[in-house]
Amino acid sequence: MPIEKPGAPPSANVRTGTYLYYRHTLPVRVMHWINVIALTILLLSGLNIFSAHPALYWGKSSYTGRQPVLEITATESADGDLVGVTRIFGHEFDTTGLLGASAGPDGDPMPRAFPSWLTIPDSRWLAMARRWHLFFAWVFVINGLCYVGYSVAVRHFARDLAPSASDWRSIGRSIVEHLRFKHPSGEAAKRYNVLQKLAYLAVIFVLLPLVILMGFAMSPWLDALLPGWVDVFGGRQSARTIHFIVAWLIVAFALIHVFEVIVSGFWNHLRSMITGRYRVEVEATDETAR
Amino acid sequence: MKLHARTSRRRFLARTVGAAGALALSGCDALSRTEWFPSVLGAGEKLSQAAHHLLTPRQAMAQEFSAADLSPTFRSNGTAMPNDMRYKALAAAGFADYRLEVSGLVEQPASLSLAELRALPSRTQITRHDCVEGWSAIGKWKGARLGALLEALRPRREARYVMFYCADPMEDDGTSPYYESIDMNDAFHPQTLLAYELNDKPLPIANGAPVRLRVERQLGYKHAKYVMRIELVQSFDKIAGGKGGYWEDQGYEWYAGI
Numbered sequence: 001m002p003i004e005k006p007g008a009p010p011s012a013n014v015r016t017g018t019y020l021y022y023r024h025t026l027p028v029r030v031m032h033w034i035n036v037i038a039l040t041i042l043l044l045s046g047l048n049i050f051s052a053h054p055a056l057y058w059g060k061s062s063y064t065g066r067q068p069v070l071e072i073t074a075t076e077s078a079d080g081d082l083v084g085v086t087r088i089f090g091h092e093f094d095t096t097g098l099l100g101a102s103a104g105p106d107g108d109p110m111p112r113a114f115p116s117w118l119t120i121p122d123s124r125w126l127a128m129a130r131r132w133h134l135f136f137a138w139v140f141v142i143n144g145l146c147y148v149g150y151s152v153a154v155r156h157f158a159r160d161l162a163p164s165a166s167d168w169r170s171i172g173r174s175i176v177e178h179l180r181f182k183h184p185s186g187e188a189a190k191r192y193n194v195l196q197k198l199a200y201l202a203v204i205f206v207l208l209p210l211v212i213l214m215g216f217a218m219s220p221w222l223d224a225l226l227p228g229w230v231d232v233f234g235g236r237q238s239a240r241t242i243h244f245i246v247a248w249l250i251v252a253f254a255l256i257h258v259f260e261v262i263v264s265g266f267w268n269h270l271r272s273m274i275t276g277r278y279r280v281e282v283e284a285t286d287e288t289a290r
Numbered sequence: 291m292k293l294h295a296r297t298s299r300r301r302f303l304a305r306t307v308g309a310a311g312a313l314a315l316s317g318c319d320a321l322s323r324t325e326w327f328p329s330v331l332g333a334g335e336k337l338s339q340a341a342h343h344l345l346t347p348r349q350a351m352a353q354e355f356s357a358a359d360l361s362p363t364f365r366s367n368g369t370a371m372p373n374d375m376r377y378k379a380l381a382a383a384g385f386a387d388y389r390l391e392v393s394g395l396v397e398q399p400a401s402l403s404l405a406e407l408r409a410l411p412s413r414t415q416i417t418r419h420d421c422v423e424g425w426s427a428i429g430k431w432k433g434a435r436l437g438a439l440l441e442a443l444r445p446r447r448e449a450r451y452v453m454f455y456c457a458d459p460m461e462d463d464g465t466s467p468y469y470e471s472i473d474m475n476d477a478f479h480p481q482t483l484l485a486y487e488l489n490d491k492p493l494p495i496a497n498g499a500p501v502r503l504r505v506e507r508q509l510g511y512k513h514a515k516y517v518m519r520i521e522l523v524q525s526f527d528k529i530a531g532g533k534g535g536y537w538e539d540q541g542y543e544w545y546a547g548i
Contacts, residue, residue, distance in 0.1 A: 221547025
């Protein structure tokens with residue numbers, strides 16, 4: 001099937017004052033949605049795996065004589081109720097209902113790091129969670145390699161994601177516009193703005209590779225590839241901590257991403273990621289409108 | 291009016307997303323309970339194993355650590371005291387009557403006492419033990435090199451796996467003894483040991499006395515404790531649950547390098 005090039009000439013009625021612009025190619029759209037599914041399953045199965053030993057450490061091992069940096073446990077109150085306790089750098093928080101103790105699949109409170117609605121599978125089932133996680137890790141990695149290969153081949157990075165000189169100059173204005181929830185319209189909406197480009201680049205070239213690399217660092221077999229390489233990141237338990245933190249940074253990115261999609265025209269953006277076509281308002285100054 | 295339409299649309303959207311999410315999650319749980327889907331997911335294990343073996347030489351050494359890295363106490367996990375009369379009797383006598391049986395596809399089956407095991411070519415290593423649950427502990431191990439022992443007993447050409455049968459029953463009624471298996475490549479790896487010392491002391495009962503397997507570069511459940519009998523086999527399909535180990539029979543991966 002021939003792939004239509006983004007930036008193809010306007011295909012719609014000029015009199016309506018809008019036209020559909022071909023914004024996302026088919027491979028990018030397909031890989032985007034594969035990524036949504038894979039990352040969601042990786043997160044939720046990862047939280048189940050974490051629950052098998054709900055503590056994070058800094059160092060080569062878990063037992064170094066130092067306290068964990070994060071610990072999610074359950075204790076019993078004086079009247080026998082289950083209390084969820086989250087301890088970060090020695091500071092204790094009561095997180096009953098969400099972290100440490102929450103309703104199990106049958107509704108009764110039980111000790112569990114993350115609630116059942118945030119884990120795959122819903123019950124504490126390490127073997128099954130690992131199957132989901134280690135299968136979709138492959139889906140995610142293969143999809144990511146395809147994306148990088150495709151983007152290099154069609155110059156997607158250089159054309160759409162690398163900030164231009166004028167982008168760098170407009171960074172201050174773009175920050176102000178984002179804070180006021182104002183978004184580019186008309187012809188400017190066809191391109192990514194500078195903050196968007198930087199966010200995407202940070203996710204594609206920093207967060208996603210880092211979360212994969214820290215996954216590798218947790219594999220005792222891959223540690224033997226070059227003995228000692230894991231120490232560059234502080235050791236295996238540090239790598240596990242970084243893996244956990246980066247996973248939540250990716251969640252933070254996804255939440256901001258979806259928020260921006262909603263406030264800047266939800267259906268238009270959603271359609272452009274499904275059919276590829278993005279509706280552009282024709283501005284008065286635009287030649288086609290005159 | 292317009293504002294009302296927008297908020298109700300947002301609420302509709304939020305509810306739709308919430309309902310779709312709940313549906314998708316319960317779908318995942320239903321899939322987990324089928325027979326076929328977990329075996330599809332199992333393709334991940336095969337891919338990981340193939341990729342790992344492609345990337346790392348089979349004889350690549352696991353990282354070794356310095357004495358400064360040793361965990362203050364080496365955590366005991368799983369069985370801390372096997373609930374087995376024969377084992378308890380052996381332990382009470384300081385394992386003086388312990389014999390390690392080696393049988394199956396070897397030219398020369400053997401039965402070794404602890405003293406004979408200690409007389410075999412040994413290795414001492416400080417390595418990291420990584421549990422499937424996520425934690426790690428660093429310990430100093432000394433043990434007989436499994437490869438040297440097997441070499442002396444001359445494995446037959448058909449031998450593909452080394453089985454380890456253990457003294458600890460996994461059921462309360464004293465049944466389902468722990469067992470594990472590794473392939474011949476891992477058995478002959480220089481760091482694969484029948485360990486009898488932990489941190490310069492005889493292996494404690496909580497950590498698998500008198501002998502436990504060390505098969506570095508794989509997760510903790512492969513490192514069978516309380517090893518009583520070793521058998522070389524061509525296939526483990528007919529042994530216990532047929533998956534090559536107690537935890538493997540419960541759905542964990544046979545290849546535990548990840």
